[in-house]
Amino acid sequence: MKRKELVKRYSLFIISLWFSALGIAFTKCGSLGVSPVSSVANVLSLRFTALTMGDWLILWSVLLIVGQIAVLRKRYQLIQLLQLPMAFLFGWFTDVGMLIAGRIPVNSYPMQLVMVVLGIVILGFGVALSVIANVMFNAGEGFVKALSDVTEKNFGDVKIAFDIFSVALSVVLSLLLF
Numbered sequence: 001m002k003r004k005e006l007v008k009r010y011s012l013f014i015i016s017l018w019f020s021a022l023g024i025a026f027t028k029c030g031s032l033g034v035s036p037v038s039s040v041a042n043v044l045s046l047r048f049t050a051l052t053m054g055d056w057l058i059l060w061s062v063l064l065i066v067g068q069i070a071v072l073r074k075r076y077q078l079i080q081l082l083q084l085p086m087a088f089l090f091g092w093f094t095d096v097g098m099l100i101a102g103r104i105p106v107n108s109y110p111m112q113l114v115m116v117v118l119g120i121v122i123l124g125f126g127v128a129l130s131v132i133a134n135v136m137f138n139a140g141e142g143f144v145k146a147l148s149d150v151t152e153k154n155f156g157d158v159k160i161a162f163d164i165f166s167v168a169l170s171v172v173l174s175l176l177l178f
Contacts, residue, residue, distance in 0.1 A: 016129035023123025025097030030115030036163035054095035061087030061139035
């Protein structure tokens with residue numbers, strides 16, 4: 001692939017991170033729940049407030065990148081380390097999104113629903129852009145892909161299992177921390 005095409009694709013991927021992070025922020029500000037992969041960071045951000053939601057998403061992403069390396073070992077491709085700066089961007093974008101979405105008054109259940117629906121649409125748009133960019137996975141999807149490759153299980157099945165694991169871990173953390 002030519003340099004110009006790579007620059008376009010990575011630029012689109014960064015734009016996709018912005019929309020995904022903004023979608024997560026809108027959903028969180030709706031106070032009706034968050035996506036499974038964000039749920040661990042959400043619980044930790046509620047208990048340990050010295051770090052922001054974005055900070056916790058960065059730490060969770062770093063853990064998932066280390067998990068990819070542990071699972072894949074010698075099969076891990078060094079180019080995937082680009083997930084690390086992207087994780088930082090995603091965390092920062094989430095915090096900016098929280099500032100934006102946090103300014104919207106959410107003082108009724110209908111408004112909470114509006115925030116969640118907007119968040120889902122914005123997040124979906126971000127995911128669609130990342131698929132179009134087709135350059136790399138975010139840390140969560142990369143971890144699922146690594147597990148899928150090593151276990152030779154269908155990506156979708158592993159993704160569902162990982163989402164269930166993330167929510168279960170969030171529930172356990174909630175019970176332990178609150």
